[in-house]
Amino acid sequence: MADNSCKYWPSVRESLRSTPSGEAIDWLRQHLLECVSCNQSALEQCQSSAEFKNPKSDPELLLFKSGQGTVVAEGGGWLSAFIDAAEANSYRPMGSDAQRLPRFVKPAQAPGEIGRFGAYPILDLLFTDAHGSVLLAEDAVHRRVTLHVLHPDLAANERARRRFLRQAQAMAGVSHDHIVPVYHVDECEGLPFLVMPRLEGESLADLLGRQTTLGGAELARIGREIAAGLAAAHRHGLLHRDLRPECIWLEGPQQRVKILEFGLFRPAVVTGDAADAVPASLAYLSPEQANGKTGDERSDLYSLGCILYACATGRAPLKGESLLGALVSLQLHSPAPVTPAQKDLPEGLANLIERLMSKEPEKRPVSAAAVEAELLAIHERTLKATDQFETVIERREPSAAAPGPERFERHSAQRGHQRIWIAIALAFAVLSAALALKLVMRKEQPARVTVGTQPGDYASLSQAFAAVAPGGEVILRPGQYAESIVLDKPVTLRGDGSPNQVVITANAQAAIEAAAPNIALLGLTIQGGNANAIHVRQGSVVARDCLLSNQSSSAAVVYAEGSASQITFERCRIGDSLNAGIVAENKATVNVNDCDLIGNALAGVDGRTQATINLKCCRIQMNRAAGLILVNHCQAQLQDCDIWRNGSTGAEISRDAAATFQRCRIHDHQTSCGLYFYHNGRGKLENCEIFLNHTSGIEITAHSLVELIDCAIHCNTRHGIDLYRRGEVHLKDCTLKDNVLGPIHSEPDCKVVESK
Structure with missing residues (x-):
């Protein structure tokens, strides 16, 4: 056996002879992935010594030699771990640009590519390790994407292969602005892979490597966006289990958070010097996971707390210069308090971090959504505290003296003008006095009031609003407010806590009726009972971080009517209604950003007579009729939305309504097609994907016209596109494949126009 110079080889060898403990197994797996010497030595030991072969009595670390000369450790963790002792044999020389490509990549077929994987031209190899490879590629609609391909040795393991596909499909079901989306999940020649977008930016670990700590507002903002992404994943039953700064991607100049991985790949990353050998994942691991337990949503929250701690202090919370020391620290010691290390930490953040990092899961916040709400409030308070934009009104004195008698005598013709200016001055003085009196009277009305049960609080929302x-602000302490209110002046209603702690509920009337401009609803649960949760009949409303629902079969959750009505939703959940989620009609305008429209008995959005509806980065799902219904000259624009698993179709567009879809995914509709255009409906789709619908991808009928550009329509149960009764479709650079009955079905009176 070749000499092994690694100082950890004795510990590795002893661990392989015995049964590693639950605390040590993560480090062992990580080290064997990183250390070539120990990797080779472990393989030689397994080949030459009977004591190393197949210790099947150990459920946590089952070692066996594969046909490719690889020792695989399978059992305890996600995908488990393995030792790739023959990693060099996984690659083949293909020239200077492709010499590192994995074996499964086929030769290039066109200029500009370095290889092929299935139908994907490969442009570059971004990352590879013993778990798999990440390839830069171009998809059918000419987007730069990344292919995450499971390593062939793991793909040969049926259990690992099924786990990868199950996790990838679960990720594909989550569409959220702070989670990297999964465009597609598939297999090629027995290798499962998923398709994700190519991201620009850097990881949070890279950022911390440059500037060590983050400012208060930036820290709260990044933490809130991480919590928002976790909340969306947890709603779909998906846990991360390995959250750390390397998994937090900061996209673009705004450094918008995108959470990576969710267990699919775990690149080998070690914190500190090589001598420390503490795996990065362990530094952010919850105590219950370190004890070998599965963990739940609160384990992800512990990891989030560790990330916030590292961002605030410039150091990971875990102490210990060895694996054993780190494990002891994780179980027995609490990290040093945050506050002394970061004096300008926003108020409330240190306490939140301490609760997130509680050793006992039941003492942590109840959910990622609750953490998101707390961080949002902290972020907004921090921005207000540092706001430099103050309005200053200066009184300017006249620069010239009043003219004397000689001037009047010399210019007697100007006397009339002077009298006019004196009259204007007097009028201005009277007006100023009236305004001053009004301002004095207005000061009697406070700019901020609180509703609750504490001393000084108003007893009801109506009293506080009056x-x-x-332009003032009403703060609602946690509790339930059973009343309806008409907001007929500009005001902000803000919940003092997470949205599910501050509940406004009504029965026979709308909980909130808006009849004024500049109304804001922040961090509230609003339940309409047998009426609308929000009814906008004029004015403008912004609802942010709210939970909206009702139990009425005759009223939508939100109803906006009239050209004077405008409502904007940001990061809201609108659902669980016996009617529609949002109804807009009679020229009302509705803007919906980063929201969930879910579980309504009719449509998620019902757009009627000449309404304008704009949706961006929304999830429209599991509404029992359609995702959207647009009629009677309604205009809708959807960008980066995921429309899926609605009871009938993704969207119905008819009666001169028109909709534009950009970069949307429409899929998995249970009884009908992805999109249905009829009775002169109009549509334009760019860079969209339509797949896995119960009938066709798109149905176009009754004089309707649809334009498709750079779209992919695949894997639908009938045709990709069905045209009836003078329907018309224009296609440019589209891909239609793997639809069961074929790409397009068109009746004789219909029209199909294809161009490149």
Whole structure:
């Protein structure tokens, strides 16, 4: 056996002879992935010594030699771990640009590519390790994407292969602005892979490597976006289990958070010097996971707390210069307090971090959504505290003296003008006095009031609203407020806690009726009972971080009517209604950003007479009729939305309504097609994907016209596109494949126009 110079080989060898403990197994797996010497030595030991072969009595570490000369450790963790002792044999020389490509990549077929994987031209190899490879590629609609391909040795293991596909399909079901989306999940020549977008930017670990700590507002903002992504994943039953700064991607100049991985790949990353040998994943691992337990949503919250701690202090919370020391620290010691290390930490953040990092899961916050709400409030308070944009009104004195008698005598013709200016001055003085009196009277109305049960609080929302000045703020303490209110002056209603702690509920009337401009609803649960949760009849409303629902079969959760009505939703959940989620009609305007429209008995969005509806980065799912219904000259624009698993179709567009879809995914509709255009409906789709619908991808009928550009329509149960009764479709650079009955079905009176 070749000499092994690694100082950890004795510990590795002893661990392989015995049964590693639950605390040590993560480090062992990580080290064997990283250390070539120990990797080769372990393989030689397994080949030459009977004591190393197949210790099947150990459920946590089952070692066996594969046909490719690889020792695989399978059992305890996700995908488990393995030792790739013959990693060099996984690659083949293909020239200077492709010499590192894995064996499964086929030769290039066109200029500009370095290889092929299935139908994908490969442009570059971004990352590879013993778990798999990440390849830069181009998809059918000419987007730069990344292919995450499971390593062939793991793909040969049926259990690992099934686990990868199950996890990838679960990820594909989550569409959220702070989670990297999965475009597609498939297999090629027995290798499962998934398709994700190519991201620009850097990881949070890279950022911390440059500037060590983050400022208060930036820290709260990044933490809130991580929590928002986790909340979306947890709603779909998906846990991360390995959250750390390397898994947090900061995209673009705004450094918008995108959470990576969710267990699919775990690149080998070690914190500190090589001598420390503490795996990065362990530094952010929850105590219950280190004890060998599966963990739940609260384990991800512990890891989030560790990330916030590292961002605030410039150091990971885990102490210990060895694996054993780190494990002891994780179980027995609490990290040093945050506050002394970061004096400008926003108020409330240190306490939140301490609760997130509680050793006992039941003492942590109840959910990622609750953490998101807390961080949002902290972020907004921090921005207000550092706001430099103050309005200053200066009184300017006249620069010239009043003219004397000689000037009047010399210019007697100007006397009339002077009298006019004196009259204007007097009028201005009277007006100023009136305004001053009005301002004095207005000061009697406070700019901020609180509703609750504490001393000084107003007893009801209605009393507080009547007392607050126009443009002021009403703070609602946690509790339930059973009343309806008409907001007829500009005001902000803000929940003092997570949205599910501050509940406004009504029965026979709308909980909130808006009849004024500049109304804001922040961090509230609003339940309409047998009426609308929000009814906008004029004015403008912004609802942010709210949970909206009702139990009425005759009223939508939100109803906006009239050209004077405008409502904007940001990061809201609108659902669980016996009617529609949002109804807009009579020229009302509705903007919906980063929201969930889910579980309504009719449509998620019902757009009627000349309404304008804009949706961006929304999830429209599991509505029992359709995702959207647009009629009677309604205009809708959807960008980066995921429309899926609605009871009938993704969207119905008819009666001169028109919709534009950009970069949307429409899929998995249970009884009908992805999109249905009829009775002169109009549509335009760019860079969209339509797949896995119960009938066709798109049905176009009754004089309707649809334009498709750079779209992929595949794997639908009938045709990719069905045209009836003078329907018309224009296609440019589209891909239609693997639809069961073929790409397009068109009746004789229909029209199909294809161009490149």
